[in-house]
Amino acid sequence: MDEVLLRNLTPSVLGILVRRGADFVAAEDAVQDALVEAVRVWPSEPPRDPKGWLVTVAWRRFLDATRADTARRRREDILDEDPAPGPVSTVDDTLQLYFLCAHPSLTPSSAVALTLRAVGGLTTRQIARAYLVPEATMAQRISRAKRTVAAVRLDRPGDVGTVLRVLYLVFNEGYSGDVDLAAEAIRLTRRLATAIDHPEVAGLLALMLLHHARRAARTAPDGSLVPLAQQDRTRWDTGSIAEGVEILQAALARDRLGEFQAQAAIAALHADAPAAEETDWVQIVEWYDELARLIDSPIVRLNRAVALGEADGPRAGLAALAALDDALPRHAAVAAYLHERDGDLATAARLYAEAARKAPDLAERDHLTRQAARLNARHRR
Structure with a gap:
């Protein structure tokens, strides 16, 4: 049973039913019924034309449901019976x-x-x-x-x-349960890229690939978070990085910059650095400036403060941070990091502990708590 094939066929089968006259709600239910039937039947009786099989079964399920619903009987006047055998429409x-x-x-x-x-x-x-x-x-x-x-x-x-x-919301959910949502988001974005020629679609696909390339290095064997600067870069997926950079370059060459292209450019600069200390922070600040012109987001300015702290020193980063609302997510964590780089360990430890209390998940809370404990131990010496 090829689950990827089933998932790839789903939207086209659904679209065919809608164009034949089914409303979206009923058509989607019928397609789901057909998918369940495919999972049951295909392993022992694989169809020669999978898409045609799904369309036929889904259409019959839709007609059965429509006829059984007395409130919808009038629709049968405009519904054809089973279409004549033959290839299904190729319209996507x-x-x-x-x-x-x-x-x-x-x-x-x-x-x-x-x-x-x-x-x-x-x-x-x-x-x-x-x-x-x-x-x-x-x-x-x-x-x-x-x-x-x-x-x-x-x-x-x-x-x-x-x-x-x-x-992008799907991608950021990452992985939980039995479905890898990050991989699923990449698959869906690839399909969108084949359906529409748009530089921002390419930009999002590049951004996903570049972020996903670092996935294996983001956590230690015990499940704890590994910050970007400390990640083992030999564990990064160089194939995904190369593909993401190639897609991004083609998108940027069209000179229609959008927010996802700018974010992908920042991710590409991180991926291009052989070691954390070789990161081109000056260019990253410039890209954050571009991104801030595209979307007026306090989160963008927060991330820019981090980059500025790396490019021009922690006090420059703290000065940029002072202009932002300290209620922003991760504000305390960023302030803690910049104060630590500036040598103020007591303030940094206090801020790491504050950030831990506000952390949205257990892994991040544990990481920030360990940072606070590490600095408190150093400060007491």
């Missing part, structure tokens, strides 16, 4: 489905869940496990999202930026 509706699932009327969490199910081909159970929530909770979230977009037509251009933000 994947791009429109990306736009539909990332509709602005949806909350980010709902858009992510609907994208993973309708475009990614994941089951509700898989998505629930990945997000560590009960299956019933995820089913309700997906049902609400489907109802929200049920009346949205697929005949208008969508917002590429919204789609990319949804995919």
Whole structure:
């Protein structure tokens, strides 16, 4: 059973049903039923035409459900019976489905869940496990999202930026449960890149590849976090780095800079340094300046303060940090790092402990707590 093939076929099969007259909600349910049937049947009876098989089964499931629903019987007047045998349409509706699932009327969490199910081909159970929530909770979230977009037509251009933000949210979830969401986000972004020629789509794909290349080095054998400067760079995936850099260079050459291209350029500069001390921090500050011009984000300015502290010294970084709200996520951790580099160990230890109390997950909290303990031990000597 080729699960990747099933996931890749899901959006095109769904699009065919919608174009035949099925509404999105009913079509998506029918496609999910067909996927379940494929998992049951294909191992012993593999079809010659997998896509055609899925379309046929899904369409029959849709018709059965429609006929069984007395409130929808009037639709049968406009529905054809089973289409004549033959090759299915080659029109690819994947791009429109990306736009539909990332509709602005949806909350980010709902858009992510609907994208993973309708475009990614994941089951509700898989998505629930990945997000560590009960299956019933995820089913309700997906049902609400489907109802929200049920009346949205697929005949208008969508917002590429919204789609990319949804995919980046998926990527940043990383890995949990039995689905690797980072890998799934890369797969979906690759598919989007084949459907639309847009430099920001390429920029996001490059950014994902460059970040993902460092994944193996981000944690120690005991599960503790390893900061970028201390990572074993021989464990970085050089193939993914090379591919990400190549995709980024092609995107930048089109001279239509966007936020994901700028972020990818920063990631590429980190990946290009053979050792942490050889990082080109001056260029990274320049790219953060470009990024700040594209998106007025306090998180961008926070990260720029770190880069400035590396390029021009910790006091320059602290001066930039002083202009930002200290309630920002990671503000205390950044301040602690810069104070440590400036030699103020007592202040740094206090700030590391404060940052640990605010940490969003256990691994980061443990890391920051160890940093505070390390500095307290040094300060007491």
